[in-house]
Amino acid sequence: MRVLLVEDDRMIGDAVHQALKDAAYAVDWVRDGQSAINTLESQTYGLVLLDLGLPKRDGMEVLRSIRGKDNPVPVLVITARDTLEDRIGGLDGGADDYVLKPFEMAELLARMRAVVRRKGGVAGPVLSNGLIFLDPVSKEVTIDAKPTRLSGREFSLLHALMVRPGAILSRADLEDRIYGWNEEVESNAVEFLIHALRKKLGSNAIQNVRGMGWMVSKGN
Secondary structure (H helix, E strand, C coil): CEEEEECCCHHHHHHHHHHHHHCCCEEEEECCHHHHHHHHHHCCCCEEEECCCCCCCCHHHHHHHHHHCCCCCCEEEEECCCCHHHHHHHHHCCCCEEEECCCCHHHHHHHHHHHHHHHHCCCCCCEECCCEEEECCCCEEEECCEEEECCHHHHHHHHHHHCCCCCCECHHHHHHHHCCCCCCCCCCHHHHHHHHHHHHHCCCCCEEECCCEEECCCCC
16 A cells, blocks of 8 residues: 655654555555655555644645545554644544654554555455455464465555455556655566566465456455
8 A cells, every 4th residue: 555654854754754665565666745746646655644743834724725636545643742722623634543742653553454445445454355364463364264474565555456356557557655755676676576566375366357457356
């Protein structure tokens, strides 16, 4: 999943950016509110991590811009503004959750997963099409009752397909979900990852739709 991190504090931003990459997220990082608004007008994200105390445009302005354009992207506010009025204002303004600084990365990652599940109408943490079971917490996939650990990139690609079983994602769609800005993408990177996943999960786990892309079946 691709995440937009909006944070002007370089130390916090570096730490969150690295933690998200380690957790197999593709991350783009901007440091002011205007850049966030511009980026969201041209790029689609699975989630936005939004600081409120930003230069150029305040985080609340960014939030109003997102919801004013009917953009349904999940927004998780991360801020040091800890008054009740600030929290109510953020949630009423369209934020999906609110995390106060300083925070533990484990909690932030858990809240991210919960927000994405709620937005997707999924109650439990495990994604499944009835045949494949993918656990976003452990990065473990189970098929035919056999658990297998995935690499970060393998998890990101399979997660993108498992969010909507039956939906076909092109090479460009998959690259967009698993690579952030300034990450070099080799021309056969997606094919290489799919080959690796099929070796672990079986040749029929991911299906190729000729000329269109790849999908996992809807299962039973």
